[in-house]
């Protein structure tokens with residue numbers, strides 16, 4: 001099966017029903033995406049599928065074929081330049097144990113791609129990931145900072 005992951009074409013030889021999460025982790029050794037609940041409840045396994053934050057622990061890999069898959073490994077533009085969300089995460093020291101955070105960042109990136117200036121209510125509605133360390137307030141603050149950083153980058157780009 002051919003998959004498009006972080007802008008690259010990747011071939012995998014797996015059962016069509018294998019969850020995408022296990023293809024990423026076990027077949028491709030991309031371990032940034034985490035296993036939490038296994039029942040699509042916690043969001044730790046989120047990736048972007050055609051720009052939409054999607055939980056992969058129960059998603060058959062065949063459902064991702066032909067779509068653009070972005071994982072946490074593909075969030076920074078070239079692997080070295082941190083995204084606005086990642087920089088805001090550092091600024092607000094969001095992670096505690098860190099386990100849920102790749103899923104949180106994916107959800108935040110997808111939210112800001114769709115809604116560049118989300119309200120508290122928008123954030124609450126979109127960010128349904130579970131964090132056992134209770135980082136929800138910092139996540140909200142970091143998303144607001146990331147929105148400002150992104151707006152600044154966009155106005156800089158449009159002035160060039």
Ligand code: FES
Pocket residue numbers: 034035036037038039040041042043044045046055056057058
């Ligand atoms: S591991 Fe997929 S939603 Fe929890």
Ligand code: FES
Pocket residue numbers: 094095096097098099100101130131132133134135
């Ligand atoms: S930072 Fe520990 S579970 Fe979220």
